[in-house]
Amino acid sequence: MVNEELKNSVMEDVVTLQHAGWLPVLSHGGGPGINKMLEQLNIPVKFINGLRYTDEATMKVVESVLIGQVGTELTGLLQKKGGKACAISGVSGNLYHCRQKSEELGLVGEIDEIDTAAVDALLDAGLIPVVAPVGTDGQGHTFNINGDTAGSILAAALEADKLVLLTDIEGLCNSIEERDVISYLNIKDVPALKEKGVISGGMLPKIDGCVQAIENGVGSVHIIDGRVPHSLLSLLDGEAIGTTIGTERESVGIK
Numbered sequence: 001m002v003n004e005e006l007k008n009s010v011m012e013d014v015v016t017l018q019h020a021g022w023l024p025v026l027s028h029g030g031g032p033g034i035n036k037m038l039e040q041l042n043i044p045v046k047f048i049n050g051l052r053y054t055d056e057a058t059m060k061v062v063e064s065v066l067i068g069q070v071g072t073e074l075t076g077l078l079q080k081k082g083g084k085a086c087a088i089s090g091v092s093g094n095l096y097h098c099r100q101k102s103e104e105l106g107l108v109g110e111i112d113e114i115d116t117a118a119v120d121a122l123l124d125a126g127l128i129p130v131v132a133p134v135g136t137d138g139q140g141h142t143f144n145i146n147g148d149t150a151g152s153i154l155a156a157a158l159e160a161d162k163l164v165l166l167t168d169i170e171g172l173c174n175s176i177e178e179r180d181v182i183s184y185l186n187i188k189d190v191p192a193l194k195e196k197g198v199i200s201g202g203m204l205p206k207i208d209g210c211v212q213a214i215e216n217g218v219g220s221v222h223i224i225d226g227r228v229p230h231s232l233l234s235l236l237d238g239e240a241i242g243t244t245i246g247t248e249r250e251s252v253g254i255k
Contacts, residue, residue, distance in 0.1 A: 013232040015083035027131045029147030030070040037061050050204040054107040054144040062144045066132040085128040093118030096135030109135040109143025114157045152209030156216035163213045166226030171243035174255045182253040185245045187211045210245045221245040
């Protein structure tokens with residue numbers, strides 16, 4: 001989310017939800033900022049199946065951007081809009097305990113245990129947790145975790161009513177060129193859409209995370225366009241936008 005006006009709009013929506021009695025938790029990424037700093041430092045940017053290859057130099061940049069820049073900025077914006085927030089990472093309170101996902105990906109972590117005590121404490125204190133997807137193996141090593149994956153696992157652990165992924169696209173589309181959105185996706189159709197290439201690249205970890213959230217009890221899961229002002233409030237007001245993912249009915253919009 002690089003557009004400042006839209007960033008402010010989303011933070012305003014999150015604060016509105018808090019004031020309305022919801023308990024929002026903001027799980028963020030920081031891809032554009034990470035890419036920008038890597039390019040400035042002449043460190044290669046490489047993705048494998050939608051996941052960022054992370055060596056030690058890249059990991060230092062990931063931590064610097066996610067924790068030092070993005071988390072701090074979002075917390076400040078939330079408080080500017082009248083909310084109360086606190087930035088943490090998955091290392092805080094051993095929130096995201098993880099192991100290395102694969103040698104091929106380098107220092108990319110796979111969460112194998114989650115402890116929501118730190119997030120629960122912030123919510124109990126009336127604060128909006130702003131969570132960066134960095135995890136630890138408990139031995140002093142940190143790992144980069146895909147933001148969509150981390151958010152989905154956190155939502156399930158918190159037994160969230162809703163998981164909303166704010167993206168830079170209208171939803172899951174049959175074709176990127178035509179922007180024809182699949183309005184409802186039954187998770188049973190995910191394997192076929194992967195085989196057809198409809199779900200690929202950066203959408204792979206998003207959809208996998210959504211499926212995992214549904215299978216682990218999250219009430220409803222949505223992918224919506226964060227570029228549209230107040231799309232979050234529109235969704236919660238009942239407007240049919242983006243892609244809803246679930247098991248209640250057949251898919252709508254698949255070609």
